[in-house]
């Protein structure tokens with residue numbers, strides 16, 4: 550099963566907004582950058598805006614494509630389209646009851662992320 554996912558790296562002043570995946574979800578108990586699956590024939594950009602509205606309550610006003618990471622978890626193959634989100638209306642929150650946090654990019658390595666995110670975490674930290 551291959552799933553296309555739009556993911557937002559929500560940035561503000563040296564910090565990034567992350568969320569804890571529910572224990573009953575795929576890769577549960579690990580932190581994530583908010584986002585979700587693209588619907589069939591939906592562009593990744595549209596999916597990003599929709600998912601960040603649903604999950605965090607923000608309206609994206611400025612974003613740029615960062616990169617795509619493909620990863621095989623064995624039970625699931627994902628194609629993650631990462632966007633840096635640098636402008637948004639509203640204050641990000643956990644709209645679906647998920648635990649969320651603004652964390653300094655320099656501290657990002659102290660949070661456990663899914664395997665597919667490791668490269669992104671390293672790159673963000675190296676750029677600080």
Ligand SMILES: Nc1nc2c([nH]c(=O)n2[C@@H]2O[C@H](COP(=O)(O)OP(=O)(O)OP(=O)(O)O)[C@@H](O)[C@H]2O)c(=O)[nH]1
Nearest residue numbers: 554556575576581582583584585586625627663665666
């Ligand atoms: N949102 C998000 N998903 C990630 C990240 N890294 C990563 O491997 N994934 C994987 O991407 C897949 C889809 O993401 P998702 O579970 O957020 O999808 P969704 O919001 O549509 O959820 P739903 O199935 O509850 O409707 C999951 O298998 C998840 O494990 C990440 O940083 N953010």
Ligand SMILES: [Mg+2]
Nearest residue numbers: 583584585586
């Ligand atoms: Mg999601």
